[in-house]
Amino acid sequence: MTHPIIRFDHATFGFPGIVALEDITLTIPESEFVGVIGPNGSGKTTLCRAVLGLMAPLRGTLRVLDCACEELRCHHRALIGYLPQKGMIDRNFPVTVLEAVMMGRYGALGLFRRPTQKDRDIARQALTQVGMDHHRDSALGALSGGQQQRVFIARALAQQPRILLLDEPTTGLDLTAQHSVVELIQQLHRELKLTILMITHDINMIRSRVDRLVLLKTKLFAAGPPQEVLKPDILSQVYGKELVITDKDFVIVEDYHHH
Amino acid sequence: MLELLAYDFMQRSLLAAALVGAVCSVIGVFVVLRGLAFAGAGTAHAAFAGVTLAYLVGLPPLSLAIVFGLATVWITGWVEEKGRMKLDVSIGILYTATMALAILFLGLMKTYNPEVYGYLFGSVLSVTTDELMIIGGLSVVVLGTILLLSKELYFIAFDQEMAAASGVPARQIFYLLLTLVALTVVISLKTVGAILVFAMILIPASTAYQLTHSLTQMTLYSMLIGVFCAVSGVLLSYAFDLPSGPSIVLLATSLFFLAVCCSPKRLHRIQRA
Numbered sequence: 001m002t003h004p005i006i007r008f009d010h011a012t013f014g015f016p017g018i019v020a021l022e023d024i025t026l027t028i029p030e031s032e033f034v035g036v037i038g039p040n041g042s043g044k045t046t047l048c049r050a051v052l053g054l055m056a057p058l059r060g061t062l063r064v065l066d067c068a069c070e071e072l073r074c075h076h077r078a079l080i081g082y083l084p085q086k087g088m089i090d091r092n093f094p095v096t097v098l099e100a101v102m103m104g105r106y107g108a109l110g111l112f113r114r115p116t117q118k119d120r121d122i123a124r125q126a127l128t129q130v131g132m133d134h135h136r137d138s139a140l141g142a143l144s145g146g147q148q149q150r151v152f153i154a155r156a157l158a159q160q161p162r163i164l165l166l167d168e169p170t171t172g173l174d175l176t177a178q179h180s181v182v183e184l185i186q187q188l189h190r191e192l193k194l195t196i197l198m199i200t201h202d203i204n205m206i207r208s209r210v211d212r213l214v215l216l217k218t219k220l221f222a223a224g225p226p227q228e229v230l231k232p233d234i235l236s237q238v239y240g241k242e243l244v245i246t247d248k249d250f251v252i253v254e255d256y257h258h259h
Numbered sequence: 260m261l262e263l264l265a266y267d268f269m270q271r272s273l274l275a276a277a278l279v280g281a282v283c284s285v286i287g288v289f290v291v292l293r294g295l296a297f298a299g300a301g302t303a304h305a306a307f308a309g310v311t312l313a314y315l316v317g318l319p320p321l322s323l324a325i326v327f328g329l330a331t332v333w334i335t336g337w338v339e340e341k342g343r344m345k346l347d348v349s350i351g352i353l354y355t356a357t358m359a360l361a362i363l364f365l366g367l368m369k370t371y372n373p374e375v376y377g378y379l380f381g382s383v384l385s386v387t388t389d390e391l392m393i394i395g396g397l398s399v400v401v402l403g404t405i406l407l408l409s410k411e412l413y414f415i416a417f418d419q420e421m422a423a424a425s426g427v428p429a430r431q432i433f434y435l436l437l438t439l440v441a442l443t444v445v446i447s448l449k450t451v452g453a454i455l456v457f458a459m460i461l462i463p464a465s466t467a468y469q470l471t472h473s474l475t476q477m478t479l480y481s482m483l484i485g486v487f488c489a490v491s492g493v494l495l496s497y498a499f500d501l502p503s504g505p506s507i508v509l510l511a512t513s514l515f516f517l518a519v520c521c522s523p524k525r526l527h528r529i530q531r532a
Contacts, residue, residue, distance in 0.1 A: 052424040076427030093417055094468060094477050107426025107495050139472030159425060
């Protein structure tokens with residue numbers, strides 16, 4: 001097995017009086033593409049924040065990049081590229097595409113140091129990797145939702161990360177843009193051998209692309225290759241009436257809370 | 260008009276106005292983008308409460324203005340960070356409480372003191388050399404800090420959690436920003452006054468926001484607008500015998516509405532629609 005880059009060991013996360021994720025034991029080796037699924041409130045975003053070192057476990061341990069998550073320092077975090085949920089970013093912020101991607105370099109640069117030509121080259125390369133270099137001088141707010149997601153993926157890539165954390169990267173995009181973004185993520189995984197954790201509601205979109213699926217409902221319900229996790233009896237226990245299976249190979253999760 | 264520049268008081272006033280215009284408009288970019296508009300207004304009134312207490316107990320006015328201003332922004336930041344209360348509610352409470360303190364301290368003064376009211380309404384034409392030195396020193400501190408940490412300040416204004424996740428010490432930078440806001444308010448009290456200082460933070464940055472999609476350009480435009488309005492406002496106030504604070508702010512407000520009408524961003528949106 002490849003060296004584990006993320007390791008949960010009976011880890012519980014939450015806030016005083018609220019348990020968001022309970023007793024999670026999960027090891028993610030380097031270069032694995034993991035999809036994280038589960039209904040709303042199942043702890044997917046908490047898992048993301050924990051890996052980013054923004055939450056300490058109430059019980060158990062979480063080690064990321066060989067470091068306890070509560071001790072993750074700035075230089076560790078700079079190795080984790082993060083794409084937050086779409087609604088969490090002000091899309092009209094006055095920033096050009098290149099300025100937004102350059103922000104990915106700031107953590108690695110450290111305080112008081114100005115970006116150099118090398119940083120600009122890395123940002124340009126990241127933009128090229130997501131096919132957006134020709135838009136580098138455009139206003140971020142002038143781009144379509146799918147193009148903006150590509151820019152934010154480029155921002156994460158500009159960190160030169162070892163782990164890429166994507167929190168619902170296709171939410172709010174039209175179907176074409178969803179396919180395009182997921183294909184880009186798969187291509188980046190293939191070419192850069194990044195460890196990718198992708199939180200999503202869209203099981204259909206990622207089932208054939210990820211190495212492993214993790215199914216959450218406060219606890220770790222199932223983890224394994226998609227064909228082992230996407231079984232009607234397992235899914236119906238987690239999603240209940242929200243789950244509709246149209247035939248043997250096609251699974252739709254109606255996310256009622258989302259609409 | 261040129262003979263005005265021969266007067267010492269006018270030289271001091273114009274220099275003070277230019278410094279305040281520059282500092283307010285640059286910090287204003289981060290205040291506007293980070294959504295701290297109301298926090299700045301609360302800080303200005305808290306700083307005025309500090310000034311009134313200082314006059315009451317016989318201390319240098321700016322010393323207690325700094326203490327009150329810093330206490331207000333730090334409590335505001337802590338409340339936002341902990342998510343215990345909506346930011347506008349906590350600031351609203353502090354805003355009114357500190358204003359009540361200021362009125363209380365004014366009431367406790369045995370005699371009418373016009374200098375105190377200078378801090379409320381602004382009196383740039385009466386800035387002394389000592390006050391100018393303090394304004395200059397604090398302006399260098401605020402602008403120097405922004406220059407050194409501009410990339411981190413931009414990032415937390417864009418998305419604080421993403422900045423933290425990317426390895427930027429976002430929490431510390433956020434509190435530093437709040438500290439700079441408080442210092443900026445204190446610097447500006449004598450020039451534009453507690454009531455109008457916040458307009459000088461908000462309006463030039465909001466005007467620049469209408470004109471560009473680039474962070475760097477927004478900061479540059481904001482500073483140019485801030486300095487222009489501050490200096491022109493002082494000259495207008497002298498020429499037409501008007502109060503200086505309102506002259507500066509109303510000039511800035513006029514530019515804001517002009518920028519809204521001519522905003523390339525707005526015109527582009529209309530064209531696209």
